[in-house]
Amino acid sequence: MQHIGSTILRVVLGIIFATHGFQKFQGGIGFTADYFDAIGIPGFMAYIVAIIELVGGVAIILGLGTRLFGALLTVTMIVAIFTAKLSVGFIGADGLAGYELDLALAAIALYFALAGASSFSLDSKLFGKE
Numbered sequence: 001m002q003h004i005g006s007t008i009l010r011v012v013l014g015i016i017f018a019t020h021g022f023q024k025f026q027g028g029i030g031f032t033a034d035y036f037d038a039i040g041i042p043g044f045m046a047y048i049v050a051i052i053e054l055v056g057g058v059a060i061i062l063g064l065g066t067r068l069f070g071a072l073l074t075v076t077m078i079v080a081i082f083t084a085k086l087s088v089g090f091i092g093a094d095g096l097a098g099y100e101l102d103l104a105l106a107a108i109a110l111y112f113a114l115a116g117a118s119s120f121s122l123d124s125k126l127f128g129k130e
Contacts, residue, residue, distance in 0.1 A: 002118075004120075007120040010060055010063060011060075014062075021057055062121070065123070066117035080099075
């Protein structure tokens, strides 16, 4: 049963990240780059983050490179918390979202970075590892 729960969690995490990465490109990556510049992050990092989220999200869904993409997504969320969300607080304020969701996503991604995918993954089927 743990493999089923882990697989559900992995797929949902992947969907969330893939959707966010896709949205950054669909909405015009320039808007995200401008936002990054406004908060002191070089604008070109928007492309890197969007690619990590999109490709990493799809890979997590498939269970391919789960530990690697789990680690990259964890770092992405930690940076988001400290650069964009920490000042707003855990719950948020004045209509701005806090960092509670980012923290949950970081924790889930970290779980996969440490534990691997599960037997229901391409990592397991192709490389015999979870």
